[in-house]
Amino acid sequence: MKYLSNVSTLEFYADKCTGCGMCVNVCPHEVFEIKAGKADITDSDKCMECGACVTNCAFGALSVQRGVGCATALINSIIRGGEPTCGCSESSGCC
Amino acid sequence: MEKDKSLDTANLKNECCVPKHSSTGCGCNAEKPVLAVPEATLQHKKWITGTVNTPACIAYKVSTEITKSELLEHLLCRISGFRNSYTVTPGLYAVGNPDQNSHVVVTANYKLTFDKVRESLSCEDVWIMVLDTKGINVWCAAGKGTFGTEEMINRILKIQLTSIVTHRKIIVPQLGAPGVSAHMVKKATGFQVLFGPVYASDLKDYIKSGCVATKAMRNVSFSTIDRLILTPMEIIPAMRIFAVYAVIIFLFFGLSASGINFADAAKGAFPFFIVGLIAILSGAFITPVLLPVIPSKSFAVKGWIVGIFMVWISRFLFTWLNTTSSELTLFSYLLFPGISSYIALQFTGATTFTGMSGVKKELKYAVPVYIISAIISIVALALYKINLWRTI
Numbered sequence: 001m002k003y004l005s006n007v008s009t010l011e012f013y014a015d016k017c018t019g020c021g022m023c024v025n026v027c028p029h030e031v032f033e034i035k036a037g038k039a040d041i042t043d044s045d046k047c048m049e050c051g052a053c054v055t056n057c058a059f060g061a062l063s064v065q066r067g068v069g070c071a072t073a074l075i076n077s078i079i080r081g082g083e084p085t086c087g088c089s090e091s092s093g094c095c
Numbered sequence: 096m097e098k099d100k101s102l103d104t105a106n107l108k109n110e111c112c113v114p115k116h117s118s119t120g121c122g123c124n125a126e127k128p129v130l131a132v133p134e135a136t137l138q139h140k141k142w143i144t145g146t147v148n149t150p151a152c153i154a155y156k157v158s159t160e161i162t163k164s165e166l167l168e169h170l171l172c173r174i175s176g177f178r179n180s181y182t183v184t185p186g187l188y189a190v191g192n193p194d195q196n197s198h199v200v201v202t203a204n205y206k207l208t209f210d211k212v213r214e215s216l217s218c219e220d221v222w223i224m225v226l227d228t229k230g231i232n233v234w235c236a237a238g239k240g241t242f243g244t245e246e247m248i249n250r251i252l253k254i255q256l257t258s259i260v261t262h263r264k265i266i267v268p269q270l271g272a273p274g275v276s277a278h279m280v281k282k283a284t285g286f287q288v289l290f291g292p293v294y295a296s297d298l299k300d301y302i303k304s305g306c307v308a309t310k311a312m313r314n315v316s317f318s319t320i321d322r323l324i325l326t327p328m329e330i331i332p333a334m335r336i337f338a339v340y341a342v343i344i345f346l347f348f349g350l351s352a353s354g355i356n357f358a359d360a361a362k363g364a365f366p367f368f369i370v371g372l373i374a375i376l377s378g379a380f381i382t383p384v385l386l387p388v389i390p391s392k393s394f395a396v397k398g399w400i401v402g403i404f405m406v407w408i409s410r411f412l413f414t415w416l417n418t419t420s421s422e423l424t425l426f427s428y429l430l431f432p433g434i435s436s437y438i439a440l441q442f443t444g445a446t447t448f449t450g451m452s453g454v455k456k457e458l459k460y461a462v463p464v465y466i467i468s469a470i471i472s473i474v475a476l477a478l479y480k481i482n483l484w485r486t487i
Contacts, residue, residue, distance in 0.1 A: 003392055004457070007452040009452055022277065025308075025313070028293065030314065047450060049451050052273040056277050056278070070449075071440045074455060
């Protein structure tokens with residue numbers, strides 16, 4: 001299953017990439033592969049902007065506007081202000 | 096990846112034995128052993144089977160069996176707010192008889208997650224290091240940052256992991272990666288983070304293979320069963336709103352010039368109770384379960400399609416749901432698919448593949464449509480009532 005096309009904010013800076021493969025290891029949706037010693041984005045539409053690759057790239061070769069892909073969190077942040085977070089710890093019924 | 100793949104258990108055991116970072120002042124040493132987890136918090140827990148001594152502290156040994164009452168608790172987690180207080184005290188636990196060469200598996204302090212981990216490690220000798228994620232599962236907590244670099248570093252130092260194991264590797268679930276920066280943990284503690292499998296059920300195979308996660312272990316699945324399990328927590332919150340809706344509809348149909356007429360209210364409102372329930376079912380159950388086969392990538396559109404189809408088919412099958420009023424027909428076709436769409440859109444929070452930019456885009460288009468649909472629905476209802484009173 002894939003979500004909307006052409007919306008992911010994932011950016012890759014090839015000049016900084018050392019081809020260590022950490023992004024391949026941590027991505028839950030096989031967005032990356034290593035080609036000719038560098039990472040390569042196979043399909044950015046598979047990206048869910050979780051930020052695992054960015055957090056684990058020691059060379060700053062990736063960036064993404066990470067956030068929760070959750071309508072409830074986004075609606076709550078619009079109504080109450082603040083960042084959209086998985087504020088599901090109390091009584092609400094999301095993730 | 097090559098770096099990780101070259102790792103094997105033999106390598107792990109040949110690492111330097113000198114602790115690189117020993118934390119100070121916590122009183123955990125060989126002369127004065129203390130419990131890794133405060134005793135009071137764990138008394139009378141059936142899943143604790145004993146203790147294991149380590150150079151730093153005494154760790155509780157946990158069973159790898161899940162009891163029937165725990166299975167019931169797991170069920171409660173799936174259907175209620177019970178999960179919000181289903182936690183395990185953060186700290187170090189032992190499975191089997193681990194020693195200084197044993198693997199360290201890191202997990203969250205949501206008891207359901209912890210149970211899945213210990214259950215998957217039967218017959219193994221492993222340490223389990225539980226982070227304080229405020230009772231939230233690994234993936235959600237990683238997104239929030241509580242299953243994160245800072246907590247990982249602090250926990251490693253607090254339990255003095257450097258004096259408990261001689262190797263310098265920890266197995267972290269892959270879905271913890273959004274919160275845990277492997278290179279920062281390594282820099283601060285000397286421990287190398289090995290991102291293990293997505294599912295605890297693959298942990299044994301992962302360990303057996305010398306800590307190599309296959310492609311299959313790295314993939315997140317989202318099967319029909321996975322989605323089905325999540326639907327109660329979509330339906331239950333929706334039912335709370337349904338109660339409010341039911342009262343409003345009841346009052347609306349009962350409202351007459353002379354006050355509330357309960358016979359009229361029940362007769363007029365009943366079909367709309369049913370269609371309202373069908374709308375909830377469309378958005379909170381049918382759309383999530385049939386997710387891949389419903390046209391469109393947009394959850395709002397998926398929910399709307401299912402909603403309009405369900406309203407149409409239920410009116411077709413149950414003719415008593417039909418009304419001769421064109422205003423009420425307009426109301427049914429505008430409001431209920433809208434409700435189904437809105438509820439389906441909330442399911443983005445439970446999926447494994449929706450990102451924030453996509454949900455933002457959906458909201459940009461969907462919210463104005465919802466507001467317009469709601470306004471026209473209310474106007475249609477008002478017109479219906481006005482026409483009714485006029486004819487009397």
